[in-house]
Amino acid sequence: MAGGRVLVTDDDAAIRTVVREALRRAGHIVETAGSLADLRRALRTFRPQVLVTDVVLPDGNGLDAVPALIAEYPAMPVIVLSAQNTFTTALRATEQGAFDYLPKPFDLSELTRAVEEALASSAAHPEPEGGGAGEDLPLIGRSPPMQDVYRTIARVVSNDLTVLVLGESGTGKELVAKAVHDFGPRKGAPFVAVNMAAIPRELIESELFGHERGAFTGAQARTAGRFEQAQGGTLFLDEIGDMPMEAQTRLLRVLQSGEFSPVGGARAIKADVRIIAATHQDLPRLIGEGQFREDLYYRLNVVPVRLPPLRERGSDIGELARHFLDRAAADGLPRKLLEPAAVARLERHSWPGNIRELENLMRRLAALTRDAVITPALIEQQLTQGGQAAPHAVPDAAGLSEAIEQHLARHFASYGHSLPPDGLYDRVLAELERPLLRLTLAAVRGNQLKAARMLGINRNTLRKKLTDLGVGPAVRKTDI
Numbered sequence: 001m002a003g004g005r006v007l008v009t010d011d012d013a014a015i016r017t018v019v020r021e022a023l024r025r026a027g028h029i030v031e032t033a034g035s036l037a038d039l040r041r042a043l044r045t046f047r048p049q050v051l052v053t054d055v056v057l058p059d060g061n062g063l064d065a066v067p068a069l070i071a072e073y074p075a076m077p078v079i080v081l082s083a084q085n086t087f088t089t090a091l092r093a094t095e096q097g098a099f100d101y102l103p104k105p106f107d108l109s110e111l112t113r114a115v116e117e118a119l120a121s122s123a124a125h126p127e128p129e130g131g132g133a134g135e136d137l138p139l140i141g142r143s144p145p146m147q148d149v150y151r152t153i154a155r156v157v158s159n160d161l162t163v164l165v166l167g168e169s170g171t172g173k174e175l176v177a178k179a180v181h182d183f184g185p186r187k188g189a190p191f192v193a194v195n196m197a198a199i200p201r202e203l204i205e206s207e208l209f210g211h212e213r214g215a216f217t218g219a220q221a222r223t224a225g226r227f228e229q230a231q232g233g234t235l236f237l238d239e240i241g242d243m244p245m246e247a248q249t250r251l252l253r254v255l256q257s258g259e260f261s262p263v264g265g266a267r268a269i270k271a272d273v274r275i276i277a278a279t280h281q282d283l284p285r286l287i288g289e290g291q292f293r294e295d296l297y298y299r300l301n302v303v304p305v306r307l308p309p310l311r312e313r314g315s316d317i318g319e320l321a322r323h324f325l326d327r328a329a330a331d332g333l334p335r336k337l338l339e340p341a342a343v344a345r346l347e348r349h350s351w352p353g354n355i356r357e358l359e360n361l362m363r364r365l366a367a368l369t370r371d372a373v374i375t376p377a378l379i380e381q382q383l384t385q386g387g388q389a390a391p392h393a394v395p396d397a398a399g400l401s402e403a404i405e406q407h408l409a410r411h412f413a414s415y416g417h418s419l420p421p422d423g424l425y426d427r428v429l430a431e432l433e434r435p436l437l438r439l440t441l442a443a444v445r446g447n448q449l450k451a452a453r454m455l456g457i458n459r460n461t462l463r464k465k466l467t468d469l470g471v472g473p474a475v476r477k478t479d480i
Helices: 013-025 036-045 062-072 087-095 108-120 144-156 173-182 201-209 245-257 283-288 294-300 314-330 340-348 354-368 376-384 387-393 400-413 424-443 448-455 459-468
Strands: 005-009 029-033 050-054 078-082 100-103 163-166 191-195 234-238 274-279 303-306
Touching: 005 013, 005 036, 013 029, 013 108, 029 036, 036 062, 050 062, 050 108, 062 078, 062 087, 078 087, 078 108, 087 100, 087 144, 100 108, 100 144, 144 173, 144 303, 163 173, 173 191, 173 234, 173 274, 201 245, 245 294, 283 294, 314 340, 314 354, 340 376, 354 376, 424 448, 424 459, 448 459
Parallel strands: 005 029, 005 050, 050 078, 078 100, 163 274, 163 303, 191 234, 234 274
Antiparallel strands: none
């Protein structure tokens, strides 16, 4: 596209020069300013089509000036730069009406792309509703992977688009869902979280949609489901990959129609909720295996938010560790400090349990160590010998039993001081049976009689297990 007029405001002369030359090479006409006062003076003689401004300027906050600038020049998109790479900064940039937000250090090609997108825009990004963010951050970290997360959240808080949060166990998926709710227009309404893996299969529909009195044995009174409890607010469906196929079909119909009926009821209730789903599972793989509906996946995956594992955000580990030590002290545990070398040791750990594992380690160190300053030796001791960390240091399992034991140890450790939801026995057996049945059927080319003989079970028993566990051909979009 043709070049445009760009005004760049930054108190760092070197940054101004580099940015100016990069944008000029891209064909733009560029003026620069080093302060808010310089910015105001430049606007008297130079009418930019795009403004690029830093947050921290010598005579004020560039972010605070954005709403007034947009009000005065409504056709001028504003791109905000900041070295304060927090969730609050990204959110405030969007709340103030900024077209885009780029954390420092930024790639010049990314800035050039943002400027060209802003020039192509007919108007500045509208200012979303919702209150400003305080300093009690729901998400912590300034690493580049987290900046992508912040920017995505900032762009969706003001609307009702369905969000799918993806990430390993312990990465903080519910924190993302809560942030989207708490900083959006539904913040005054309920936030209702439901763990799909913790609900028995036969109770899922009643749990989600409620039931009328007499709908089934034991239904002594009408009970509101999670959809009804979340009316006007947000419904967070955690571990959506564990939802049984029959419940997936019912959920899909609700998402398509915008209405639901309680179990045993005939009246339709309008579903005024924002849906945020989350999973640690590979949903495309589950679709291929017939475990998850493809059409439901596309309904949920409108805005994907991928949370990085802790091992990919090493620069955040020290900040997170200190935050968890502060939280432990606020809960009455002794206050502890971290040596710089201790932070370096934490950064070298692989963190299979992610943020939840780090929090557990910090609480354990706060409770069990006598020294006021945590050293690398203390961390090493806890990681290799102490409490729940030991299973993570075990070498590769020699057999199936040991592999399962390691997996279960990590699973228990991921819940910290809490316990896994009830029904663990059936969930573990189902996790073991599904791959066993799938691989056996693949080995005998789908011949159930041969599969039953190989497994040493009755053919009718095999058929029932295949049905109960949902092991079978993939479900297509038309199979509603």
